[in-house]
Amino acid sequence: MSKLIVDGKEIDVPTEYTLLQACEAAGAEIPRFCFHERLSIAGNCRMCLVELVGSPKPVASCAWGVRDCRPGPKGEPPEVKTRSPMVKKAREGVMEFLLINHPLDCPICDQGGECDLQDQSMAYGVDASRYRENKRAVEDKYIGVLVKTVMNRCIHCTRCIRFSTEVAGVPELGAIGRGEDMEITTYLEHAMTSELQGNVVDLCPVGALTSKPYAFAARPWELGKTESVDVMDAVGSSIRVDFRGREVMRVLPRTNDAVNEEWISDKTRHVVDGLKIQRLDQPYLRERGHLRPASWSEAFQAIAARVRVTRPERTGAVVGDLAAVEEIFALKELMDRLGVKNIDARQDGSALDPAWGRATYLFNPTIAGIEQADALLIVGSNPRREAAVLNARIRKRWRMGGFPIAVIGERADLTYSYEHLGAGPETLADVAAGRHAFADTLKAAKAPLILVGAGALARPDGAAVASLAAQAAQALGAVKDGWNGFAILHAAASRVGALDVGFVPGAGARTAAEMAHGGVLELAFLLGADEAEVAKGAFVVYIGTHGDRGANRADVILPGAAYTEKSGLYVNTEGRVQIAERAGFPPGQAREDWAILRALSDILGHKLPFDSLIELRAALFKAHPHLQRIDEITPGDPADIARLAARGGAPDRAPFRPAVDDFYLTNPIARASVVMHQCSALAKGAHALTAAE
Amino acid sequence: MAVRRLAPPELQPKSFAFTAENRAWSEKEIAKYPPGRQASAIIPLLWKAQEQCGGWLPEAAIRAVADQLGLAHIRALEVATFYTMFNLAPVGRTYVQLCGTTPCVLRGAEDLKAVCRRRIGDEQHITPDGQFSWIEVECLGACVNAPMVQINKDYYEDLTAESFEKILDEFAAGRTPTPGPQIDRQLSAPVGGPTTLKLFERT
Numbered sequence: 033m034s035k036l037i038v039d040g041k042e043i044d045v046p047t048e049y050t051l052l053q054a055c056e057a058a059g060a061e062i063p064r065f066c067f068h069e070r071l072s073i074a075g076n077c078r079m080c081l082v083e084l085v086g087s088p089k090p091v092a093s094c095a096w097g098v099r100d101c102r103p104g105p106k107g108e109p110p111e112v113k114t115r116s117p118m119v120k121k122a123r124e125g126v127m128e129f130l131l132i133n134h135p136l137d138c139p140i141c142d143q144g145g146e147c148d149l150q151d152q153s154m155a156y157g158v159d160a161s162r163y164r165e166n167k168r169a170v171e172d173k174y175i176g177v178l179v180k181t182v183m184n185r186c187i188h189c190t191r192c193i194r195f196s197t198e199v200a201g202v203p204e205l206g207a208i209g210r211g212e213d214m215e216i217t218t219y220l221e222h223a224m225t226s227e228l229q230g231n232v233v234d235l236c237p238v239g240a241l242t243s244k245p246y247a248f249a250a251r252p253w254e255l256g257k258t259e260s261v262d263v264m265d266a267v268g269s270s271i272r273v274d275f276r277g278r279e280v281m282r283v284l285p286r287t288n289d290a291v292n293e294e295w296i297s298d299k300t301r302h303v304v305d306g307l308k309i310q311r312l313d314q315p316y317l318r319e320r321g322h323l324r325p326a327s328w329s330e331a332f333q334a335i336a337a338r339v340r341v342t343r344p345e346r347t348g349a350v351v352g353d354l355a356a357v358e359e360i361f362a363l364k365e366l367m368d369r370l371g372v373k374n375i376d377a378r379q380d381g382s383a384l385d386p387a388w389g390r391a392t393y394l395f396n397p398t399i400a401g402i403e404q405a406d407a408l409l410i411v412g413s414n415p416r417r418e419a420a421v422l423n424a425r426i427r428k429r430w431r432m433g434g435f436p437i438a439v440i441g442e443r444a445d446l447t448y449s450y451e452h453l454g455a456g457p458e459t460l461a462d463v464a465a466g467r468h469a470f471a472d473t474l475k476a477a478k479a480p481l482i483l484v485g486a487g488a489l490a491r492p493d494g495a496a497v498a499s500l501a502a503q504a505a506q507a508l509g510a511v512k513d514g515w516n517g518f519a520i521l522h523a524a525a526s527r528v529g530a531l532d533v534g535f536v537p538g539a540g541a542r543t544a545a546e547m548a549h550g551g552v553l554e555l556a557f558l559l560g561a562d563e564a565e566v567a568k569g570a571f572v573v574y575i576g577t578h579g580d581r582g583a584n585r586a587d588v589i590l591p592g593a594a595y596t597e598k599s600g601l602y603v604n605t606e607g608r609v610q611i612a613e614r615a616g617f618p619p620g621q622a623r624e625d626w627a628i629l630r631a632l633s634d635i636l637g638h639k640l641p642f643d644s645l646i647e648l649r650a651a652l653f654k655a656h657p658h659l660q661r662i663d664e665i666t667p668g669d670p671a672d673i674a675r676l677a678a679r680g681g682a683p684d685r686a687p688f689r690p691a692v693d694d695f696y697l698t699n700p701i702a703r704a705s706v707v708m709h710q711c712s713a714l715a716k717g718a719h720a721l722t723a724a725e
Numbered sequence: 726m727a728v729r730r731l732a733p734p735e736l737q738p739k740s741f742a743f744t745a746e747n748r749a750w751s752e753k754e755i756a757k758y759p760p761g762r763q764a765s766a767i768i769p770l771l772w773k774a775q776e777q778c779g780g781w782l783p784e785a786a787i788r789a790v791a792d793q794l795g796l797a798h799i800r801a802l803e804v805a806t807f808y809t810m811f812n813l814a815p816v817g818r819t820y821v822q823l824c825g826t827t828p829c830v831l832r833g834a835e836d837l838k839a840v841c842r843r844r845i846g847d848e849q850h851i852t853p854d855g856q857f858s859w860i861e862v863e864c865l866g867a868c869v870n871a872p873m874v875q876i877n878k879d880y881y882e883d884l885t886a887e888s889f890e891k892i893l894d895e896f897a898a899g900r901t902p903t904p905g906p907q908i909d910r911q912l913s914a915p916v917g918g919p920t921t922l923k924l925f926e927r928t
Binding site: 204217219 | 803
């Protein structure tokens with residue numbers, strides 16, 4: 033620790049702090065453009081200048097270490113002033129230089145109202161310009177379908193370059209030229225390929241990089257803001273949903289160090305146009321092969337007629353990837369009352385079973401815990417595609433050094449280097465048995481992490497693979513006192529919640545994969561299950577939001593609410609219970625899914641015992657108390673992993689496949705989104721239709 | 726300085742590869758740096774590539790050097806566009822870099838510029854035979870011998886319009902005139918012989 037006087041106040045800060053951190057610790061506000069807590073220090077905007085007593089010039093506080101400050105002549109602690117006339121003058125000077133080449137186009141700039149340059153020039157700048165010469169003009173660059181550039185506005189802070197190089201791990205942005213001719217671009221204006229590229233828009237302190245799909249759509253002050261969680265993957269990133277009227281305008285990240293730091297993936301951010309397209313806004317009934325609009329009561333009566341004539345053993349229910357815990361619970365209650373045992377939330381065919389114990393299906397080390405790990409084995413997963421933000425966390429740990437990584441499964445660019453051990457379960461068996469050099473690395477590690485992808489478990493031999501992975505975790509010391517390194521990376525937001533409430537087939541009942549076979553079911557309830565195959569011949573009741581695969585197959589469609597239109601609990605892959613809040617209302621006659629199930633239960637003569645979401649939650653929390661601990665993780669019992677390891681089984685030799693093939697098109701909302709289709713086409717190598725605008 | 730851009734696509738060769746000799750040289754250059762720091766060799770390699778391409782850096786060469794060093798392409802482009810010594814468009818076989826900074830201007834660089842304009846044409850224009858092109862550059866650090874130009878790799882100093890024309894004539898005839906001061910002067914020693922340390926000379 034090192035003593036320092038900031039604005040006359042003595043503070044004690046760690047010696048490795050920069051002056052900027054020390055000043056903030058002392059409560060002083062330091063303006064900045066280039067400095068960002070999660071990026072390396074550039075020190076090129078000069079906005080953070082402070083006066084260091086004894087130094088002839090103001091110093092850039094972001095790039096000046098506390099340990100580099102000299103004590104005063106009598107040995108008194110170094111003194112920093114952040115409000116002196118020198119600092120005021122320095123800030124005004126820097127601001128004036130920054131504004132020399134910055135256009136005065138705030139009225140037509142999308143950053144207007146949430147612009148660091150605007151705010152800071154109000155706070156620290158002078159009131160008028162003395163500059164009479166011509167301003168610099170810079171050509172706008174094409175850097176992809178998500179980020180719009182207006183390069184006249186760029187102040188060369190290089191945050192975007194540092195983000196793409198350091199955090200995203202795809203070094204595509206760079207600065208060409210020098211001095212006043214410096215320009216930010218990608219190589220020959222190729223589109224960026226990172227799935228985290230949207231974050232450069234948030235990082236840009238000015239309006240040089242703005243969101244292309246959101247261009248000229250709204251002003252920040254006319255938007256309502258709802259804090260929510262993302263459901264595009266199982267990470268459950270913290271997001272803020274901005275809406276105007278009943279329309280969701282955009283999604284922004286919220287800072288949550290335990291989950292997503294302050295990044296979100298492009299799918300999370302830009303899927304919003306999918307919320308407006310292909311929506312189901314009223315019930316439909318299939319008559320003579322064609323779907324026709326129907327009233328709620330007609331639809332319910334049609335279902336009731338079917339339920340009456342169908343035996344429970346011939347009825348099934350499948351839950352999709354975006355469902356909240358409440359509706360899963362309501363559907364389970366309804367199915368219990370109907371005597372239906374064929375229920376499954378694992379529409380991808382995953383073998384994970386809540387009966388094995390909660391620790392066997394959680395990302396036990398937690399996402400923040402990745403930073404404590406010191407060796408990583410990835411089994412049958414491509415985290416970059418399955419959980420882009422979590423992959424950034426792995427990369428962050430890798431960049432700290434001393435983090436050997438090995439992959440069993442598909443060979444892919446994960447943005448960090450790794451050792452590829454093999455493709456299938458036999459390699460995993462070798463590692464578990466210590467017959468592989470990397471097994472020694474894991475054994476030697478203090479906190480080894482074994483990450484098992486959803487794709488490795490969603491196969492006929494999934495149970496055997498899970499057991500094998502648990503054996504590896506046991507044998508290699510990944511499960512021990514104070515550290516549980518057995519980590520399942522789910523791909524679906526609803527999955528852990530559904531497993532928590534036990535939405536899996538009862539004894540002797542059919543799994544989702546078995547229900548898909550022809551002739552098994554006569555009546556199927558799909559709760560947003562668009563990726564599941566449903567047996568031909570079955571009468572399908574689809575509750576969902578989009579005219580996607582499930583709705584095309586359905587005999588009765590009941591329009592539900594998307595994740596921004598309902599309040600719902602989601603449990604992320606770590607087992608963290610999070611609450612998504614309602615930002616708007618579902619379109620037309622669509623209703624919240626739990627309310628649909630409650631109304632349907634009444635018609636079916638098995639009225640569910642809750643009339644409001646509060647009552648539903650009360651019932652849910654009574655049955656599953658851990659779900660009421662919002663934003664917390666109730667850890668699983670590590671002994672479960674030992675029991676799973678003991679189950680054994682013989683996996684076959686098929687190579688592992690990752691759970692996600694096309695990052696941009698994993699769920700019905702994304703498949704409805706035009707932006708996501710553009711991204712997907714770009715990622716597949718199609719040339720962008722528009723060059724530089 | 727102006728915005729520096731890559732040459733238009735019609736001038737760009739499709740591909741670039743070091744000759745066997747340059748390749749061996751480049752590998753030796755890379756080996757000078759410790760493991761993991763190979764990127765440091767980027768300037769010598771770009772320089773060699775420029776030499777091989779006749780004095781300029783095609784896009785394909787920038788890409789090839791980046792690939793050889795395991796760098797993202799944009800990283801090599803950043804370096805190539807930062808340093809003005811890398812020419813991004815073709816130049817003449819005799820490439821004149823004329824110093825236009827204050828000391829040279831005070832000593833007559835404007836006259837030399839007029840010669841260039843008359844004999845070669847506008848800045849960065851290549852004569853139809855491909856022999857000459859010229860560019861005004863910032864200080865080349867030979868102020869004591871102002872005015873001066875750099876032709877290919879050599880400095881020609883203490884120029885007048887006449888002596889500069891003569892030098893260009895020599896190049897046009899395919900010869901390489903002697904570099905250095907073009908008046909009776911030893912390197913950057915005082916004109917007309919030494920003025921100090923004469924006693925030292927006698928003893």
